[in-house]
Amino acid sequence: MRGGQTKNAALTTALAFHYQVLIGLEKCFALEEGQSIWFEKDGDVSLISPNTLTSSQTEVKDYSAALTDHHENFWKTLKNWLATEFDHTQYGVLVLHTTQAFGSTTQLKDWNTQTADQRLQVLKDIYAERTNEQLNSEKPSDIIKLQKTVMACSEALLKSVLGKVTLFTEADNAQNLEQCILAKPVGIPKNNLSSYLQGLVGFVYAQATQHSWSISQLAFRAKCEELTALLCKREFTFPVFSGYEASDLEVELHQDKLFVQKIAEIEHHAMIPDAIGNWLELQNSFLEQLDEYPLYKDKTVTYQNQLVKKYKLAYSSAQLESVDAIKSSKLLYNKTMQEHPLNMGNDIPPIEYKNGLIHDAMDDEERDLKWRVEP
Template sequence: MSGGQTKNAALTTAFAFHYQVLIGLDKCFSLEEAQSVWFEKDGDVSLIAPDAVASTQTEVKDYATPLTDHHENLWKTLKNWLAPEFNHTQYGVLVLHTTQAFGATTRLKDWNEQSVEQRLAVLQAIFAERTDEQLNTKKPSEIIKIQKAVMACDEALLKSVLDKVALFTVADNAQALEKQILAKPVGIPKNNLSSYLHGLVGFVYSQATQQSWSISQQAFAEKCEELTALLCKKEFTFPVFSGYEASELEVELHQDRPFVQKIAEIDHHEMIPDAVGNWLELQNSLLEQLDEYPLYKDKTVTYQNQLVRKYKLAYSSAQLEAIDAIKSSKLLYNKTMQEQPLNMGNDIPPIEYKNGLIHDAMDDDERDLKWRVEP
């Protein structure tokens, strides 16, 4: 079906473009003062420096098939670099960055170690394999058209370009590249690294305008500092508690839990939605994948034990003063819920966190806690 093919083609294009962005992002980490990374300026990714010798133009290709003598990847890239509209003098290095490995028998394997004369000789030998019939047919294949265009160029121009060409093969795929990028930041917790990457990728995309798309060394450094300050390891902080009030469905779902039954036992039914809401917020906070989770869990256990000890003392006092069991029980409940939280080191926890822990303790049969005051 054509609809599926169009969608798949669009996805393939999108993934290829995202890979190009990741390559550019990776280059941003090596930028020096006054340098910048450009996208779609003279090709895929350009590193522009005040000195042309230090500038590089990179064509990014993600292929599964090997890089062989007649593969279109190298030949098409050479054709683009030889085009009149491309000014190769702006760059000291022209890089073909490809995920491909060299083919088993290709003559391109030693390219990066060869002189310009040797490189030209390799291309000439490869092109010489084409027969007159292949070259002169009315409808030559696309790769033959490209090869003819390359080899028909002025030899001086061809040698000038070939002298700058570097082949970077078996390049990391997108997943490996992301992992490589995430190894660069220092001081950011593991669970925050994904947010760091997303922040940088979003920053790169946001720099595109209708006129140009570039990232300067200064702008990139400032963004890295901003994200590091935001996501680096800070002093322990609590998850957000909003004072959630449980819905009728949630109350019904949890109505048989011991902590709910103990509130119903003292005829304090109107307090149940808030109690279930506090309990749910606590449970959800303990399920969150926080970087500080081990510390949060340990602090929570310690804090709950403190609250239970304090509650037992308050319950004993309520027993001594009790005349009416239900009234005394409701007063104990209200006083306990309204009390400001105990300090946890230098922090004052959210009151919903404190109350959620009390309800959680009431839900623990082994603690044998209750609201009903028996005179």
């Protein structure tokens, strides 16, 4: 078996169809009461509204080549909209939604600001570039066949259809479209957004039957509410605390910190590297790009206040039992560091997190905490 990718027409078709589904899904977010999105009704994606003028039919194209005067994408789409089996009167807007950018010399670039008469003249000017030899060839190219079919329509029909056509160029590709969709929900953690998108895409596909494929505004809103209620719920998670021990350089760098001086004051020098390591891990956790950072910060403040209250009671007890200040101080330090963390809701925080918060509180001059036990 050869390495690398192989050409796979079925895969290409599937990806193109998935892109079409993403376009329809994105449109679902803008649905108003009574409206619905249909797939493969009169083309790729249709927005059906009680008011015909606000109904639209969209042809979805994912191309990399530029949109030029003679590009098959443009002319084939016009041919489909001009066909007798397509009832354009059901729609107020016809959209060619393409990832293509306008070619540098195309006569189509001002299309969206032109009248139906001006657009028809543009088609005539482009068509006039064809030679008699090209038009009368026994085996004309596919693009010439399309152009001949379009230009053979009556001017009345052409004007009626052309007046509704909008060219939406440089549209987002599938990846960017997914990011756009993921920016819409509010209240869902970042880690759950992928599940949210998968849930919506699965919902869209599930609406297809042998007879029709549509999503109503009511059904889509209900699904969004269901997924939001499900995925906004999650247990609070802590950053990783590994029990980091500070290096000699870090000890030297932070030796003047108030919380370090308080440990040195009770001659517990061997504990300083661990203390600085716990404190550094806590400070670093505040700098991490956590999805739930605001929640983490709020919970941390509340939890630290609980630890300080508990410590004050322990300090008071140590004062009552003190015989030797240094010995009692070291025992208080050891007992405090070894204590099992208080629960935070249903979670038990890492012990390094708890200890880091105690050192952080010791570093706060206003709290006036200390390790040295004084009767």
